Every structure is written in structure tokens, then in C-alpha cells.
Amino acid sequence: QSYDYDEGSETWPFFLLTVLCVILVPLTVKQIWDMLSSSDAETEAQEQKSQLGMLSEAYTADEIHAFRAKYVSKKSKWAAKRNLFIIAGWTLVAYLVQHIGSNDAIRDAATTLFDPYSLLNISTSSTEREIRSAYRKLSIKFHPDKLPKELTAEERTTMEEQYVMITKAYKSLTEEITRENYLRYGHPDGPQATSHGIALPKFLVDSSVSSLVVLGYVGLLGFILPFLVSRWWSKTQSMTKKGIHVKSASYFSDRLFNFKPSQVVTMDLLINWISHAQEFKVMYPALHQETFEKLIHDHINRENSGDLQNEKFRIVAKSHVLLFGLLDIATTFRNLEISNMAIDTLKAIVQATPLSPYSQILQLPNVDAERFINGSVDDIRTLGKLFTYEDKKISKILGIDDEDKLQETLTVASNIPFLKLIRAEFKVPGETIVTPQSTPHISLKVLVRSAKHKFFGPTKIPDEMCREKQDFDSLRDPFASIQDQPKLPQSFAPFFPAKRSGCWCALVVLQKDGKVIQTPMLVDRLSFTNLKNDLDKRTVSDLEKDFNPEDWCIGTIKIPYSQPAPEEKGDYFFRVIVKSTEYFGPDLDFTVTMSVRE
């Protein structure tokens, strides 16, 4: 009926210590893990630190740098708070440990614990022999008859007590009944007095403060906890696997489901769809769909949005995720036109360049669009074509008079990675041909090259360079070798609000019906070392002399094929489209045959 309260502060420090450790230990572990893995990513990025990344930073407007700082600082504020909490928490833990250590009541309770090993002065892993010999030695020392006569009565009593303890210790390790008692109750004499109580000081439970405590508990269990859980649950439920809001996904699905062939697929149409996203409504409840649409168009046309500049940056940054979500949904509806246009729209947003036959050129910095389009006599639409002219001529074509600016533009142009297809085939791991009902994947060998490089055919790369090692690991998981390639470096995108490295999206289309057969595969690992190679098409005249295949690194892209090979023998044709999300130009679009044979 009446409880013992923790007047001597014996138990509540342990309770508090446990609660703190439960929170702090996982948090600290996570923090350390994050710190280590972010440094990992940094070292990876160091490997492929590109000129484009540095130029991109140089060309980025101050406005955008300020915007990024605000968002990075938001993240770091959050991290700082977490760090502070961890430090404060561990300080409290240290204080509690010290408090427990210095608390006499606890110490007394601890010392009354019966430890036969320490009494006999032996280690916990001693054998019976060692126990017996230790006992014999100590009993000789402490036996009442063997005690020296000079001792005082007090000292004698202490020694006698000690002797009793030593005997008990020995018995608890050797004798049956005593040992059982010790194991069961922790003391050879059987169950000791135990007390049950509440691990809180009396004043918290008995006096007026107790009502506050009760209120605190009610608040925590009845309101705060359900609130947090329901908020977390609704947040999880409201996002799809691809990271877009469920309402946005359902809007896109609706548009695609009701899509009519008489509608023309244009970038404007997709931007209109994106502007209906729930994410924007949540971010800026006061603004309308038409505003969001206009902001995105402003960004693509590099126009200032006045008061809404910051809003524009956030909208543009979010549109990245939305377009990927739309792409995913479009591929599940097997619609190729919309899938392609989604990626093209992303390019337009990343480069802030509208879709036009001249986008490849207009994505470059410092280009005078008017002089370019009205000026040049030859119709230049590709970077490859641009690099057939001398630097001086290029400066006239692009309308760049400043020599430094021209060099920077040429650096950007020559560092944009173009993909050249070397080999493409359907492969079944461990087999030489594709057999019916097997599981093939599409294996592409590509060469990352610059628009400046002289063209050489795929036959110039010998088969040995394209061959892959056929060991057990590669048979078990043919996609593991992709991980050996470095991650993509930072792209040149000075108008995009966030730093990005982008990727290539690989779509697979069945030629028979012209529809997409599976969701896109994202390629984010390729080596760009070839871009540094010196094979300028304007200076190289003799390919035989200047070209050495060994200087070139062959990249591998492996696309999984989502179905088993058909049962019937024959040739099946697939169109593979590999589109870059970052730049206009470095795309691949070709047909590959699946020859199914017995």
C-alpha cells in the first residue's frame, strides 16, 4: 500500500541513464556513419573532379549561390542542432555516471553484492584446483586459531567476519546446495532482503508536483505520441516510391490514361502538367497553377521573375523530381513520346535553354543567340559540326569577341560527354547465344568522347578491349562490374538552383509496336577520362598514326531486360534510347537485335 520512494537517489539515475543511452547511442552511431560516408562521397567526387564543375560554379549567378547557401545553411542548422543535442546528452550521461559513482547509498548497495571470486582473490575462470588452493592459503591466513595475538578485538572481529565470508565463498563455488543458492539468489545464504519501489524521488509523486507529472504522462502518451505517429504515417502514405506526392502521381496517371493521339506532345504540355503538382500547392498555397507554369517558362527563357525569384528557384529544383516521377509513370503506360519529352523537358530546365534545333549550341555559355542564328551561313546545329571550324571562325559564329570567354566556352563545349556506341548485344551470362526462355540483359559498350574528337568507327576498338572477365562473380551478378566505374562528375548547369551530376536514362522500346516495355534504367557511373584525350579533328589528318585504342577507356552500360526471352526462335528487334538528363546532344538511339536460337 505504501511504496518506498527513491529518497536516496539510488535508482532514478539509472532510469534516466538508460533513457538517455537509448536515444543517444543510435543517434551518435548514425552521425558518425553520416560523417564517414559523406567523406567517402567526397573522395569519389575528387576522382572525377571536372573542369565543367569548376566552370559551372564560376558561371553561376550570385543569386543562385545565395539561394544555395540558404538551403545548405538550413541543412547545417539542423545538423548543428543534432550535434549540440548529442554533446549535451553525453555530458549529462557523464554527470550521471559520476553521480552514481559518488553516491554512497548506491555504493553500499553495490558492495553488499556477494562476489566469491573477489573474496577468494581469483579470476572468474579459475579451475577447481585453483579455487581449492586459494581457499587453503586464505583460510590459513584468516583462521581464528591462526590469527596473531597482537590484534585488537575490533581487528579480530573483522578478520573473523572475513574468514566466514571466505568459507562461504568457497562453499558457494563447490558445495551443491550453497552453489544453488548463490546462482539463484546471488547469495549463498539464500534469498536476501529485496525491496520494491518507484524509481522516482518522493516529491515528484506525493506532493503537488505529482499532478504535473501525471499531466505530463497524459500529454505524452495521449497527445504527443499519437500526434507524432500519425504525422509520420500520413507523410509516408502521401509519397509514392519515386518520391512524388500521391496526388501528383494520380494527376499524371489521369493525364496519361486519357491521353489522345490527336494531342501533340510538346514541352509546354508537360510543363502544364507539372505545374498542377501537389508539391507546389503545398510549398506555396497562395500561388496559382498558372504562376507555377509561368515561373518554369521564365526559368527556361532565362527571364527574371521579379519578386518571385526565390520561389522560382525552389519550383525549378522540385520539377526535377516531378519529371522523373512523370517519366516513370509514362513508361508504365508504355508511352514513348511522353517519356522522351519528359527527359527533353528536364534538359531544357537544367540548361535553361528552350527546345529548338539549335539547343546544342545555345546551351553553351557566352553565346550571342541573335548573332548565331542570323549570322552564320552554314547551318550549324551540333557541337560536332561546330568543332570542324577553327577557333577564330567559331568566335565569329557564336558571336563571342572576348578571347578568355571564347576559351571558356570551348572548354565547356569540348567537355560535354558524347556517347559513341561500340558494341551492343543481348547477353545471357555464361552463354554465347540467347536461348528461349533465358534471362538476357542488354550489354552496351560505349565510348565517352568529346565533340572535338575526330570520328573513328567502332571497328577501330578491338574486341579484346570490349571483352569482360567471365568469372563466377560476373555470372552470379552481371551488373556488379558497373560499380567499378566512377560516379559522374558535376555537370555544367549554371542556371540550375542546385549542384548536379545528372545521369543517362535508358529506355527500351519494342520495335514491333513502338511502345516502351519497361521502366527506365538510370546510368550514373561512367568514366570521363577520354575527354582529356587529344584527338582534335581539326588537326588530326592521319587516323592510323595518331590513334591508339589503348588510350581510350571503354564504358559499360548494362540494361536489365524485364522478361524472359521468347519461346520461339527468331530475331526480335528492340530500340534502345539512352538520353542524357543534362546536355543536348549526348544521346544514343539505335536498334539492337535479340537472336533467339536453340
Added chain:
Amino acid sequence: LSYDPNSKLLQLSEASEDVDMNLKQINKLTQDLIAESNPNFTPQPRDDSTAMIKKLFETGLKQVQQQKLPEALKSINLAIEMSQRKRATWEAFAVQLQELQFMLKNRVDLSLIQGKFMDALEDLELLHNTGLNSSDVFIRKTDGLMKLKQYEQAQVEVERGLSLDPSNAKLKALHLENSRRLADYNG
């Protein structure tokens, strides 16, 4: 959903774009059916419409023989317009489609000869969308796209054509030629 017994039309006050289109279709069909004066109408295409369209079309063919190509194009355009306007919505779709496809094929060739490549391409696109997958369509599409300097698109079309008809000599020739032009396009 509300139905007005006087006008015989359906209405939904807050219809979304797609539902609205469906309603419009139903209402049009209803109105056409009501307007039909012949009590014994069937899905068979009306003979008088067929005759008119055929006459216009044959005029066009004759003009082609006389090398009066712009006039021929005009006649065939008229024939197509007539088929779109005169045919009732309940008449057999297969017949209407075949008629349109046949006339469009002729229009495509006329357009290509006269250098109207955009027109030809859009007609070809429609033929494609409505299920005509023969190599002829791919050949003409590739040709039209190449003439409009859309080499990347042309490559897509010719490759698709070849995957459906790998031995077609004309397609192979076009593929080679387009690859060459594409290489030049890319410097």
C-alpha cells in the same frame, strides 16, 4: 449527370476535360441519329456519299495523268473533306477508315512530288497511327524527314522499318544514305 428531354442532350455541370469530350461524343451521335430522315438507315455507307467522293477522287487521278499536279491535289483534298463531312457517325468505321487511308496514300505521294514535305509527313503519321505498318509508309516517312533535315528522326523511322522488313532494299539504301548525312550533321 442531367438529361434534357427536349434537346435530348446530356450534361454534367463540372465535367473534367475528358468526361466533357465523352459527353460531346454521345450528344453528337444522338443528334445525328435524330436528324436522320431515312427510317431504314444501316451502318452501310450511303451510296450517294460514296458516289460523290469517288467522283471527286477520280477527277484528281485524271488531273495527275494530265500532269496538272496542283489541281489534282486540290481535288483529292476536296474528296477527303467530303468524306469527313458527309459520312455519318454511325456508319461502319472500317469502311470510313479504309476510304480515308486510301485517299491519304495518294495525297502523300502528290505532296512529296510537289515538295510539300510537312503535309506528307502529317498524313503519313496519321496512316501510321491508324495501323498502316507497311514498308511503303516507312520509306516515305524517312524520305520526307531527310528532305526536312530531321536526320535523327529519319534514322528512327528507317530502323523501325527495317526491323519489320529486314530485307527491304530501298530501306537499306535509305539507311546508308541517312547515316552518311547524320555523320556530316555531327561534324
Added chain:
Amino acid sequence: NQALKRRFQAILLRKDVFSKQW
């Protein structure tokens, strides 16, 4: 039939869009 008509009428619009694009 109506869908076919719609698709046919879209030809002009498509021509317009693609002419601008190209």
C-alpha cells in the same frame, strides 16, 4: 469515327507545332 475525325483535324495543328519546332 469521331476519334478519327478528331485525329484528322489535328493534322493542321500538328503541322503548325512541328514547323515551329523544326
